Amino acid sequence: HNLFEGRIPRSLINCSKLEFLGLGNYQISDTFPSWLGTLPKLNVLILRSNIFYGVIEEPRTGCGFSKLRIIDLSNNRFSGNLPSKSFLCWNAMKIVNARRMMTYNKIPDILAGIILSNNRFVGAIPASIANLKGLQVLNLQYNNLQGLIPSSLGNLTNLESLDLSNKKFAGRIPQQLVELTFLEFFNVSDNYLTGPIPQGKQFATFDNTSFDGNSGLCGKPLSKGCESGETPTNEDHTEGSSESLFSGASDRKIILTGYAGGLVAGLVLGFNFSTGIIGWILEKLGTQQKATRRRGSRK
Template sequence: MMRAWPCFNSSKALSLLVILAVQNWIHGNSSMEKEVTAALGVNISSMVPDILANFSSLESLRLSGCILQGEFPIGIFQLPNLKILNISENQDLKGYLPPFQLRSLLKSLILYETNFVGELPSSIGNLAYLEDLEFYSCNFTGQLPSSLGQIPSQTDAHSKVVKLELSSNKLQGSIPRTLSNLKNLQTLSFHSNNLSGVVDVNIFFQLKKLRTLMLSYNNLWLLTESNTNATIHNFTYLGLASCNLSEFPHFLQNQHELQFLDLSSNNIQGPIPSWLWNMSRNSLQYMNLSHNFLKGFDGGPVFLQWAHLIVLDIQSNMLQGSLLSVPTRSTNYFDGSISPAWRSKCNLRFINLSRNRLQGQLPRSLANCSMLEFIDFGENQLNDSFPSWLGNLPKLKVLILRSNGFYGALRKVGTGKFSKLQIIDLSQNTLTGYLPTTYFRVWNAMKIIDESHMTYMGENFQFPYSSYDNYDYSITMNNKGLELEYLKLPSTLAAIDFSCNRFEGAIPNAIGNLTALHLLNLSNNMLIGHIPSSLANMKELESLDLSSNQLSGQVPLQLSQLTYLSSFNVSWNNLSGPIPEGKQFDTFDRNSYKGTQDCVELFWRRNVEILKLFLQLPPPLQKMKTRDLSLKLIG
């Protein structure tokens, strides 16, 4: 029989319990005495009523993702029969942890993505039945209590703890060596805290069941030399970014089941060892070696052999020589056969080797990677013609080849259309010829973009390991006269940067078809002719840079219709005639027209006319209109 509800001071609290009662009844649970469960993601938008702390028979409370608010009743933690508490994914739910009693039956304590604060009590070591502790993405502070590794068990000699996730908090201090006592531990995640000190990796080798180890983004010094008699088991997820490593950990040579490896932001120097490319060939999905001091590839040309690799990031190193190669069905491998890992298909979605010193050509075998969404080989020393063959990749959204030695005409060859392309950066190369009218006509992803549901590129790929962030696609582009780093790419962003090349001829009218474009930079080329009025069709345009060309005629007055335009530069051209007025164009200063004498004179003449009209006003009105004048008399 369901408990009769007492009176409540809060109508919201009453509503919450009514909702829970109905849901439990629908699912055949006739009593809330032992279990309270809300469907994941149901919008309760309520405080958790204090009365729940009186349910002494309650064994399970699951309220994940219910938009709970206010302070969580601390008494619920101390219910004598409570075994499972899951209040995760409630960002507005506040609270702190109480002292835990030895008699507590808690097995699963899941608070991730809440606003819990305070320190972890040393009494957490009293939770003899604890198996699962998930506190990631909260606001816990203080040190890791050594009692975490001294949790007893009521049934055998070893702790029952299987999962320990405390990442993305504000924890400080060292990692206690007592963690080596947690013999049943499978997942250990402390990444993205302020932990410090020297950590001996052999602590973790003692945990024979450990498969996930995440220590990235702390202030740790990780010692990776394994004991000679240590038996090293296989990891599945290994995050050692920003751990002050100076070399590749040797124990990686014997890893055959890795799916995730992050060694980024360390001090690893020298060539990438040849054994690395044979590691976990049939399982690895994610490899990040970025932001180190790697200088090349040991043993000559490199062929990617990972059958399931999705993300490869080796940006911001000192790599020299030729690029990696991706074996295809028609590519002879070392012994004359086809690499068995690539007989079916390439699964790469993201490849970033930017900011290195790589030479030669792009590997033509990338055309076999039909899942690719993001390619960045910018800021290298590549010497190649424009890779029109990449246009056949059906999912490619971002192509960054800036600051290399790409040459020749940018013309469409074959059937490749770059049908999904939204961002292309070919700046600072030596490309020649006319702007690609044919491409402007078929780049459909730059014409219409659904802005009703804005997400970020890369969000659709989530790692199997839950508390590690999604891999955000990030780039550096020139925007509004500045080199800006986009740490996340909005799914709606569309941009073209062809600046600092040797393009010639007129700007084609067809470019106006790209109505979803946010950024267009054609500066520092040899373009001639008039600025096409079709640019006024780009209603989403925020930045337009046509400076340092040989353009003539007047700035189309229709451009005043671009209400989102916040950066405009046509300086150092041969323009003449009137300039647009009103809306955004009243905010651009003389630097937008610098070196274009006729436009500068018209710019000042307009300001003089504004000033004359202002001086004709009576003094009281002049005082009232001073602010309006300052907005118009810019420059």
Template sequence: MQNLSALNLSHNLLTGFDQDPALLPGNNGDSVTFDLSSNNLQGPLPVPPPGTANYLASNSSLTGEIPSWICNLNILESLVLSHNNLSGLLPQCLGNFSNELSVLDLQANNFFGTIPNTFIKESRLGVIDLSHNLFQGRIPRSLINCSKLEFLGLGNNQISDTFPSWLGTLPKLNVLILRSNIFYGVIEEPRTGCGFSKLRIIDLSDNRFSGKLPSKSFLCWNAMKIVNTSELRYLQDVLSPSGKLSNDILSTYDYSLTMNSKGRMITYNKIPDILAGIILSNNRFDGAIPASIANLKGLQVLNIQYNNLQGHIPSCLGNLTNLESLDLSNNKFSGRIPQQLVELTFLAFFNVSDNYLTGPIPQGNQFATFDNTSFDGNSGLCGKPLSKGCESGEAPTNEDHTEGSEESLFSGASDWKIILTGYAGGLVAGLVLGFNFSTGIIGWILEKLGTQQKATRRRRRRRN
């Protein structure tokens, strides 16, 4: 095994080692990939062979703390220990023990305490996933040094902080997951310039954010404005030095996440680079939906359920033609459901239940596939699929009552020409008909008056 470059023991039923893997000779040349993923390994973390660059031990039953020897792995490029029973504090060397580290995945363990504020300048970290642990405190400000960071997952912890707008300066950040923590306060609008230009997925659900939705930020999230029609690719990190079992097989680390989409929690074991989503549910946001959100034409998932949002549903949401899931339920929206939403032909899930909406439900296209549950809790709604019919005078309308909307009632000059032509024609016809009608009425009245006068004269003569 003097030329060992990869030892892949993953996806078995191994429970441990007869002797320490550190006694393996390793490779004096290329670095080593040591893959123990998806076994039944128990006890403390096994010490890897010398020269290990990729240490993968996810999906097992490992226990104990991360040992101090981890700080000596100065050529480590990826450390993936997710989905185990590891616990304790993270070592203070985390984030600065290796200049080569690009993947740090410790999700779904029992780590607690604060996240060390020791991420070094010019860090190569592209993935940091510390979600589903027991971390407290604030987000470490030294993450600003991770200029290559693409994925930051801190969801399902006990982190208490305001929204980290300073992360917007990271030029490659694609995915930001802060779900189910104790984040609070208003999301401040950018004062100068724009941030989060590469952001495609943001999940802030189940926190205590308040105030208005970040209208100006929606104008800055440029990656969500792009409808990606190129060939399908996934967000992933290539684990160099290749993690090869043969010279032509490359090993990759696939970014994964779970988010609330289409009415349920969906797990993406691989994240397609076309996926774009905004999840702001279960917070304390108020005010109206800003029209600026209509600029995000690449958006596929929009979930803002369980907030205190109000006003009318803006018709400009009909511009989000890539949208597949739209959840506006459990807010305080009023008025009608815009007819323009019928244009969302990819919409597979729609929920506006438990609001104060009124009027007829739009008909056609995807709206023919939604059942009663999409509209429950709005006593003023009528029309299919509800059993309550609409009155004859009610019909879907294209009127847009959105507060702050800049859309006009008529979309262009052609509409005005049609309207004015009809008005002019109607006016002429009305005048002609009105004249004929008036002339007939006057003649009839004069005739009646003349008849009455003759009858009166006859009566007088008889009396005399």
């Protein structure tokens, strides 16, 4: 295996046809390559498990990464606040794909994910992230984020995996999250959350491991009941839409390649769609925990 070290080659700025850049699991020591945001076709940026460091600077003029649909910066040393203005620039993640039942040849056509786990980010989750309505995976675990879980996350109606574990979030779990009917995996364990756990719909499919380490939480699936006046709001229990990304898919190989000036940067994966797209994302893009699959209605 080649062991890349040092900085990302600045010559990549000339690769105008580059769609996929995977530089995970090396020894690259650099700041966030915001200059890559000028590449007009870049869909996927994987920088996980390196030695990237520092604050992700907000764009001063214009916007970058407008075609980006998957970004994985997990297992690095990024610090500072989450880049709220950058989220506003990621236009491709704002598009809700209405063709979920169809099969595709390219991952970026159907997936949108932000994986920022295992870094040193601080502050609150910015409201701007709620504009990324096409987002399907959001993993912010193992950072130093704090504050309330924004109720605006309920606007991310395409979301299938949400991991906010091992941080310093306080307050209640927003009732609005019950409306995330595609949600397959949910983890808010090891925070400082309090009050009743929302009930109904997808929340009826999550077990206590999703909520462990929050001594102030009460209500199902935990054994701790809520006191009078803290009774969880009950919603009519309906299963999530059958148009999950797991539906109607077939087995196929995927090749993503970006090229310019003889440079090829891509990924060849043996990808089995029948095992679930979210399972692939969680394995390849940084979530360390196994996704909880949708189960049948509880009695």
